[in-house]
Amino acid sequence: MIVPQFLTKIDEKQLHNGAVSWSSPSNIALVKYWGKKAFQMPRNQSISFTLEVCRTTTKLSFNKLDKPSKGFSFEVLLDGKRKTNFEPKIEQFFKRIENYLPFLNDFHFKIETSNSFPHSSGIASSASGMSALALCLMSIEKQLNPEEPDTFFYKKASFLARLGSGSACRSIDGDLVVWGEHPDIEGSSDLFGVKYPYKIHDHFKNYQDTILLVDKGEKQVSSTLGHNLMNDHLYAQTRFEQAKANLSKIKTILETGNLEDFIALVESEALTLHGMMMTSRPYFILMKPNTLEIINKIWAFRKQTGLPICFTLDAGANVHVLYPERDAASIYEFIKSELVAYCQNGHYICDRVGFGAKQL
Numbered sequence: 455m456i457v458p459q460f461l462t463k464i465d466e467k468q469l470h471n472g473a474v475s476w477s478s479p480s481n482i483a484l485v486k487y488w489g490k491k492a493f494q495m496p497r498n499q500s501i502s503f504t505l506e507v508c509r510t511t512t513k514l515s516f517n518k519l520d521k522p523s524k525g526f527s528f529e530v531l532l533d534g535k536r537k538t539n540f541e542p543k544i545e546q547f548f549k550r551i552e553n554y555l556p557f558l559n560d561f562h563f564k565i566e567t568s569n570s571f572p573h574s575s576g577i578a579s580s581a582s583g584m585s586a587l588a589l590c591l592m593s594i595e596k597q598l599n600p601e602e603p604d605t606f607f608y609k610k611a612s613f614l615a616r617l618g619s620g621s622a623c624r625s626i627d628g629d630l631v632v633w634g635e636h637p638d639i640e641g642s643s644d645l646f647g648v649k650y651p652y653k654i655h656d657h658f659k660n661y662q663d664t665i666l667l668v669d670k671g672e673k674q675v676s677s678t679l680g681h682n683l684m685n686d687h688l689y690a691q692t693r694f695e696q697a698k699a700n701l702s703k704i705k706t707i708l709e710t711g712n713l714e715d716f717i718a719l720v721e722s723e724a725l726t727l728h729g730m731m732m733t734s735r736p737y738f739i740l741m742k743p744n745t746l747e748i749i750n751k752i753w754a755f756r757k758q759t760g761l762p763i764c765f766t767l768d769a770g771a772n773v774h775v776l777y778p779e780r781d782a783a784s785i786y787e788f789i790k791s792e793l794v795a796y797c798q799n800g801h802y803i804c805d806r807v808g809f810g811a812k813q814l
């Protein structure tokens with residue numbers, strides 16, 4: 455599949471070498487993307503909070519080759535050390551995007567990357583990493599085609615990031631990003647993420663996300679394998695319809711600031727994602743005993759205090775604790791005194807909603 459709107463004509467003769475850098479954040483989905491079609495197209499719509507603290511910083515240096523390479527010429531360094539095991543993923547990414555960036559074969563690329571969160575934290579760096587790399591590549595395209603409008607730049611960056619890792623297309627902008635064409639969200643598309651275009655109640659401004667690192671190991675189920683489990687899943691169709699309906703519902707919630715409804719929707723989405731994994735073939739349980747301990751503690755604390763604390767989960771055991779800024783003091787005290795004990799080595803990350811990637 456070729457998407458003509460992102461095929462740009464460029465004259466690369468004038469460019470020889472240089473370097474560009476971007477810092478790009480991770481994101482946490484409220485309505486989860488789970489299931490994909492060919493060309494990294496989502497089988498359901500999703501919406502996420504862009505994060506601020508969990509970020510990848512990538513410097514992309516480029517040097518013109520004497521003659522275009524047959525494959526791609528690049529090296530990847532994490533924290534200054536060569537990472538050959540990252541290279542197949544980048545190679546696959548370059549293959550997927552080469553039609554859209556015809557200069558990819560003409561340069562040797564040095565990709566120097568580092569994460570603000572520890573590599574072995576169980577936090578996936580694919581969203582922040584792929585979006586940072588997509589933005590660096592777009593900055594090279596921009597040098598070749600300075601007339602390119604900013605709107606196109608960010609749209610294409612999100613489009614390219616999606617081809618690296620689906621949810622990465624939601625990491626370019628902030629504070630809320632929708633991915634997947636939805637009748638209630640104007641401008642939404644399966645091809646790229648769009649900034650949520652409607653009114654957001656003050657309750658959701660600077661929302662807090664304390665990430666409890668329950669299991670810092672490698673992912674038990676890779677994203678690709680996980681998404682593929684939805685291909686012949688008995689409940690797939692119902693799940694996709696539920697996600698669509700939840701996106702309509704969250705639009706109302708975001709406008710009215712109804713935290714009770716927000717909590718019910720977000721927690722249900724997290725548990726449904728895990729429910730899908732528990733009911734697929736093969737089946738998986740990605741939560742750990744401490745994940746459940748934390749969830750039960752959150753529920754008990756909420757019942758006791760009436761404070762609007764809730765959780766969400768990615769495809770793993772770590773827990774994202776979400777709460778409004780106005781209640782941050784008492785909720786953070788609770789997290790420190792009651793929840794941190796369930797984290798591996800007591801590790802957690804204090805994050806919050808952010809506004810997207812930054813050029814350095």
Ligand code: PMV
Pocket residue numbers: 482483485486487488500580619620621622677678727768769
């Ligand atoms: O971007 P991927 O292919 O790694 O998929 C991410 C899927 C979830 O994190 C589980 C949900 C989401 O919408 O981010």
